[in-house]
Amino acid sequence: YCTCNHGYRSESGQKYFTFPLETCKDIDECKPPISIYCGVNAKCQNTDGSFYCHCNAGYRLLSGDAKFSDSNENTCQKITPSDETKGTKELQRAVETIESRLTNKTLWGVEERRNIASTATDFLSSVESVVLDAALNTPDQKIQKVQNNTLAVETRVVTDNCSMGNTFNLKAQKNSMSIYCNDIIQGNIQGPSAVAFVSFSSLGNIINATFFEEMNEKDQVYLNSQVVTAAIGPKRNTSLSRSVILNFQHVKIKPGVKKVFCVYWKGTNEGGHWSTEGCVLIQANKTHTTCSSAHLSSFAVLMAFHSQKEDPALRVITYVGLSLSLLCLLLAALTFLLCKPIQNTSTSLHLQLSICLFLAHLLFLTAIGQTEPQVLCAIIAGVLHYLYLASFTWMLLEGLHLFLTARNLMVVNYSSVNKFMKKLMFPAGYGVPAVIVAISAALKPHLYGTPDRCWLHTDQGFIWAFLGPICAIICVNFVFFLLVLWILQRKLSSLNSEVSTIQNIRMLTLKATAQLFILGCTWCLGILQVGPAARVMAYLFSIINSLQGVFIFLVYCLFSQQVQKWFGEIIKSKSESETHTLSSRLGPDSKPSEVRRLVT
Template sequence: MWILSYHRQHSSCHSCPRNAYCVNGTHCTCQHGYESQQKFFTFPLTICEDSNECAPPISLYCGVNAVCKNIPGSYYCQCNSGYRLLSGGIQFNSSNENTCQAITSSITPPTEDKEKLQQVVSKLESLVNNKTHWENAEKGEVATMATLILQKVESHVLEIALKAPDQKVQKVHNRSIAVETRVVTNNCSEGGKIFNLQAEKNSVDIDCNDIVQGNIQGPSAVAFISYDSLGEIINATFFRERNESDPVYLNSRVVSVAVGPKRNISLSKPVTLIFQHTEKNRNSKTTFCVYWKSSEEGNHWSTDGCDLIHVNKSHTICNSTHLSSFAVLVAFTNQEDDPLLTVITYVGLGLSLLCLFLAALTFLLCKAIQNISTSLHLHLSLCLFLAHLLFLIGINQTEPKVLCAIIAGALHYLYLAAFTWMLLEGLHLFLTARNLTVVNYSSVSKHMKKVMFPVGYGVPAVIVAISAASKPHLYGTSAWCWLQLAEGFIWGFLGPVCAIICVNLVFLLLVFWILKRKLSSLNNEVSTIQNTKMLTFKAIAQLFILGCTWCLGMLQVGSAARVMTYLFTIVNSLQGIFIFLVYCLFSQQVWKQYQKWFREIVKSKSETETHTLSTTQTRHKTSEMA
């Protein structure tokens, strides 16, 4: 009865989700312009998504010189840049209403204003062409002069647009600059209006409300400016976040987006910028969306507030939460894909996965060695096994970007977890040496059982959660599903790793000091000393296995980069083999257990063969008697 009542309550009009309405009082269906997986449904959490009428399979046709624009729940048609409706309107609903005509009077601004703009352009051209001036000037002076040029061009272009508000669209093309401006005089009466401006095959989409900026009296304008040669002056050397090991190049024109009469920097909605590459990406490693930042520290390219949305060989799409001058920087790697490194990686990680699997089985099934130390080894092996497996499967899965970001986050967590369990190994070694007793000492076990799981799996989760919450867009690159170098994001991994390695080194030094200090007083406790020495040897080996490999990775710079790359790849891919050797094959107890298992297998096989032979002989005798 309760279930029936619940079903009725949740099948009523009151429970239909957003953008849906009730049908016959029993089912819900999406409103016009929205769709769901089922036409009629009762589940209250069903999502009605916007139907994009402008995209396949619908692809509404608006007629010549016009384009379809999708908005939530609907769409509208709009004349292309340089065209307008005969009625003077801004949008229409179908190709039957298309009266888009070329704007002949607005292509050329008033003569006086055009001469002012031409003066700015001429000054820019003379400055760009004066190579001696730029080469002799200091870097700070170059940045300051370029900033002044950008600001002056923006102010003059907006001034021209606002002086002729009846000319809604203006375009100016010059050898060095391409400009498009839009004027808004109706205070954004059309809700959800997005303006698209284009210049030299670059474009920007900006919300009308960010142009008008509230209740400004009079017209407002937006200007989109594309500079042809300015990138040669404010080039990639002004990008402070670049990685010195790989060259960084400006791979687009410098563009500016500005609004007036009141200058607006922050936006209610991000603008979308589409850049055409000046050259097709070759061995691109990382793409950066950057803007020209003016600060007390100087003028330079920065990625703050600029997010990479999509990149292919010919174009890059970026989002920005503020208005400025923008460009695309690309970091290229000079090294082609090395097939030998690929073979080493896959063969080494394959062997490591096998050894980590055998080590985990040993830790689980070998009762003679099961204690706190073995539990630490087990979880370390599991984390490395999952990390290596995910690396082999997903490190190259860069599309879709959401999946790549998830893989990068999972790898971040698993490798941090492996290092955290290594830290617990170092702590356990120190506590054992301090008590000078066997590994399963009750006091050590009591403390370790309380902290091992919250620390081993909780601390990496907190670090990854903070990283993902602060800068989720930096998970995944255009080449690998790993952490990006931009904004120092990689230190979300390297920082904890370096800290763990340093702490474990301190633990090892303390253990050596304890052994040296109390060695003479433990002449009659040889087994204890041997166990502690063996544990110390294993911890040192583990510190080398995990710690030194990543240190080699950080040393891949300069002339020794290629050698360090090979060393890093070889040693890092064989981690599982080292762990199996140190913790299993070098242990007498494990060897005894292996021998016991081997004897049991041989005995079982022998008994099976004897039983089979006996059964065969019995059947043979029975057949002879018959």
């Protein structure tokens, strides 16, 4: 037979059982019918399979322990004011010890970088030990705060179980930390547990940004927060079930920051250095930065400025080119709408592509630098993400339409192409990019909008939410064009095909291939802006991408014979209308002087 362990009872109520699916549930000794009595000024606390007694708030055991077993061990006495100040005094002495070491010029007055790093690693470790010991030695004082000119400390002691989802918020100077309560008690260890949060005013001047080894040579990195330390005890270096959230106030408010790094001090055999491992940037603005970390250590915020100033020539090229593109895209859209001889499925695809590019370029010109407020910047980045993805999706649909049209030369079923594309066009053209942006925004909304641009962050590879679909569309379109060329080659060798149809498809293929290069492949130039050729690539990228609208208007409107004929008819009819108006005003009996006056 089986029986439940001590502190548990079977669900059926039987002491002995043989049913293999019987379950044992915890007995709550603190509730009826058992209701353990712990004595005066104390109460019972149930645990999984057991229980313990502890003094009420404002009372403590003579022994200083946090728990006892029954009323016979109850020595709970009221805490006097002298007892309350005892813990604060001990923590104050610990802070004074830390301050004396921090201001000791002999200790830090070493010139070698490795020695400074090694001293800092030992110093931070000793700070954790001293502060946690001071908190654990006086567990009755749940919260203690001490601050002086060089550092601030807050400690929190936990003597009982945590309620579900309970978190603690600790503040030191103008920095704060949020930590999950169950991570502090470290698996129901015996005795009290504590968490400490320390903020240093001047330590960042010693272990500054020069100890950050992951920075780019072109970036000017500096430390823009106070160094903070977070630790739990009595066990140290334990794993966390949830990340801690750290909020830093910036030391200096400087706009135009290119990159923000959340870092922790990593001790090594060579001494130590700042590292981003396990630290993630959540959000940053001009005054504060919020980070999360999967472990406890000493943390700070580093910021980087790019040493290369913005090229004014590139700025002029971009804005002049985009302005010209906006005009050409507007003219192209009007042509696609009003020119009846060219209106078909292919023209509808061109029209939607022109509309998406027009809106994207217009938003880029007017709002790409609108970084404040941060929520508005994130919305702008999301809309730009959607519009550019929609443009590429319409390019993919053009490639698909071209392939299906060429394929139907092999199979006589011309009407099916238009029916299929009309059903697919709008759900795919506007729905697919919407799904991609929705998923990206749901997973990582904080990565929309950078400190200097309303665009996607490069952190955590988030930029591939844009580059990934683009690369996939370019590759698929390239396959479509190869298939179209293969079909045309086969049809040209056959005399049964209509020559004019093949010539039209061949012309469309050439235009679509040029479109793929101008609108698609040029985005690769943005990725290639590295190394010695970065400046050249930047100019090529700015020139070609800013003239996309001009290309669409030239290829699909001005170079089209049908559009040229349509324009000619409009000009001819306008000219005839003016001549008719003039002749009607003159009449057959008009005098020569009147003619001269009207012409003049």
